Amino acid sequence: MKLKATIEHKPNIPTASMADIAFLLIIFFMLTITFEVDKTQVQLPKTTLRYEIPKQSAYVSIDPNGRIRVSDGNEQSALVSAADEVLSMAAGVIAMDPQKVFVVKSDGDVQWEKVDEVIDALKRAKVRDVYLLSDQRTVTDG
Amino acid sequence: MRLDRDRPDDEIPTSSMADIAFLLIVFFMITTTFTATRGLDFALPEDDDDPPVVEKEESVLIEILPTGELIVDQDPMRLHEIIPYLKPKLERNPKKPVIIRPDTATPYRYMVEVYDELRQGEDHGLAEPINISVPTQREIQSFWY
Secondary structure, eight states: OOOOOOOOOOOOOOOTTHHHHHHHHHHHHHHHOOOOSOOOOOOOOEESOOEEOOTTOEEEEEOTTOOEEEEOSSSOOEEESSHHHHHHHHHHHHHHOTTOEEEEEEOTTSBHHHHHHHHHHHHHTTOOEEEEEOEEOOGGGO | OOOOOOOOOOOOOOHHHHHHHHHHHHHHHHHOOOOOOEEEEOOOOOOOSSOOOOOGGGSEEEEEOTTSOEEETTEEEOGGGHHHHHHHHHHHOTTOEEEEEEOTTSBHHHHHHHHHHHHTGGGGTOSSOOEEEOOOHHHHHHHOO
C-alpha cells in the first residue's frame, strides 16, 4: 500500500499586523505626551472642583520645606532663593506672552505665608491666570 | 527541459518593523507621566495701586486659623455652614465681597478647602458666583485698616 505523503506546513506566526498595532500605540503616546517641567514631590491639596490646566503653562512649585522652584513651561524648573526671583521670572515670561498661565504647585502643609509671597509676586508681575494645582477630593476624604 | 531556478521571495521583510515600533512605544511609555494637570483657577485681580475701598461691614470676612478653624465675621463656623450663612446676605447683595484671610501660619490646604467650597456656591443654590477675594499680606498691610 502506498502511503500518501504528508504535506508539511511551515510553522508561521502572522506578524504583519503587529506593526500596525504598535504604530497605533505610538501615535497615541505621541499625542498625549507632555514632558513634565517640574518634578517636585508634593502632597497636593484636594479640591472638588478641578479644571484642565492649559499645556505649556509656567510652574511655580513649593516643596514641603518651603523651597521654591520656577519654570517658564519649556525649561525644567530651577530653584530660586526668594519670592522676589519669582517676580522677575514671571515678569519676563509675561513680557514675552501676556496671556501666559501660571500654575502654583504647592504642598498642602506649606504655611500660607510662603504661598502668599508667591501669589503676591505673580500679582505684581501682572499675571492674570493662575491655577492652584490640586488632587481630586473624593467622598472618602470627608 | 525544466530549469530549477532559485527564485528569491518577493516579500518586503517586515519582521523587524514591529521591533522598532515597540522600541518607540517603550520610549514613550517611560517618558509619559500621567500627572495631575488639573486644578482650581484663581484669577488674580489687577494689581491696582488704588483699589476700591471695601468697608468692613460691606464684606464677609473668613479668617482661617493655623489649626484650620474658621472664624466668619467673628463667629466660629464649620466649612459646610459657610454657604448657608452667606445665602441670605448674598440674596440681598449678590456682589458682596467675601474675603478669605488665612493666618500666615495656616497650612495652604485649609485655604484651598475654603476657596473650593466658596467656588461651589452655585451648586448650593446661589444665583451668582461668589465675589471671592484673597488679599495678600502686602495688600492687607498697604490698604487695610
